[in-house]
Amino acid sequence: MLRNVLFNVRVVLKQQNQLHRAKHLATPKILQLEQIHINEAIKLEPTLAIYSPEIWRRAHETFQNHGLETVNFLRIVTGNPAVLKRTPDKIINSLEIWRACQFGEHLLHLLLTKYPELLDITESHQLLEHIAFLKSRVSTSKNVWKLLMNSPDLIAQPEESLEEKLNYIIDVMRIEVPEIVKSASLALPFEEIRCRHQFLVRLGLFKPRPLKADPNDPTTNHKLYQITDTSEKTFATKICHVTLPEYEAFKELYTKELERQNKKSKDEEDFSDEDD
Structure with missing residues (x-):
């Protein structure tokens, strides 16, 4: 079910514009x-x-x-109109599923108001497993909340994909969790994260911190x-x-470079198997 909750970028942007315009509908x-x-809500949706x-x-x-106050309710239904026709029991069930994630009421209301489509999730066991995995990587429930506020599509991403991206950001780029949760980095494909990082490295614009460096030490790297x-x-x-064409040219060349490396590794493995 989680992977069926898709976050189309255009849809989310449209909803965020609606929510921004909906601020005058009501006050807390x-x-x-x-x-x-x-x-006023009907004018928006x-x-x-x-x-x-x-x-x-x-x-x-x-x-x-x-x-949830009136202003939150109006923003939720303009962002996810299907919620309006649900029975009270279904609405309550959706809220209870998210309460089990233990973000606290205030933070939960902010999350659901910003991304009302999260109320479409009905599988509590899968959601809690996914939240537990994220918490195991970023330490606290509040950090998980920060990740979701920046990248709600994490809910629909397989753990293997998130693991690959987190391992690269932490182990290769050597960026700490507090900086990760302030970004929407995990919404990008792994290949894009790696490509952007490698481009900066080759331009001399990114230098990873020494392994034992203090995370609070100043750095010239971009956030x-x-x-x-x-x-x-x-x-x-x-x-x-x-220029953009220069970066696009690098992307193409880097893709070919990785393909050559993968082919070479495969050929070496095959050669090793033949020797055995």
């Missing part, structure tokens, strides 16, 4: 849902127009009884979020100070 001090709030006032009232009351949380054009021009 407003307790009751008024028709004016519903009308026209598909909400099919639901009756009773369905709006029922859903709002359910969220409110579980600590991880500057390396990974940017478009290719911004990465090339602002971080690497080259």
Whole structure:
């Protein structure tokens, strides 16, 4: 089920724009849902127009009884309209699944308000296993929350993929967990993380810390979020100070280099097997 919760970039950006525009719908001090709030929400997400006032009232009351204020409710339903038609029991079940992750009520509400599609997850066992894996790598529940706030698609990524990326960032780039959780680096494919890092290394713009160095010691390296949380054009021009075509040319050459290395390794293995 977790892998079925897909985070299409365009959809998420559209929803974030809606949530930003929805800030004027209500303030945290407003307790009751008024028709004016519903009308404004429908302007942002026209598909909400099919639901009756009773369905709006029922859903709002359910969220409110579980600590989410009117403003949070409106942002959730404009971001994930399907939530509105769910029964109170289904809404409560979704909230309880996420409460079991132990982020705390305030942080949980921030997460679900920012990414309402997370309420589509129904498999609590799979979710808790995934959260436990992430916690084993980044130490605390709050760090897991920070990862999800930056990269909600981590929920749908296989553990093997996340492991590969984390191992590279920690062991090869030698970047510490506090810096990792401030970035959306794990949303990138492993190949892109490695390619960007190697490009910086070969330009002389990235030097890994010594193994026993104090993480608080100053470094001339760019922060991880500057390396990974940017478009290719911004990465090339602002971080690497080259043109986008130059970076694209490196990507192509680096891919071929890796293919040659893999072929050489395979040929050596085959040769070794023949000797045996």
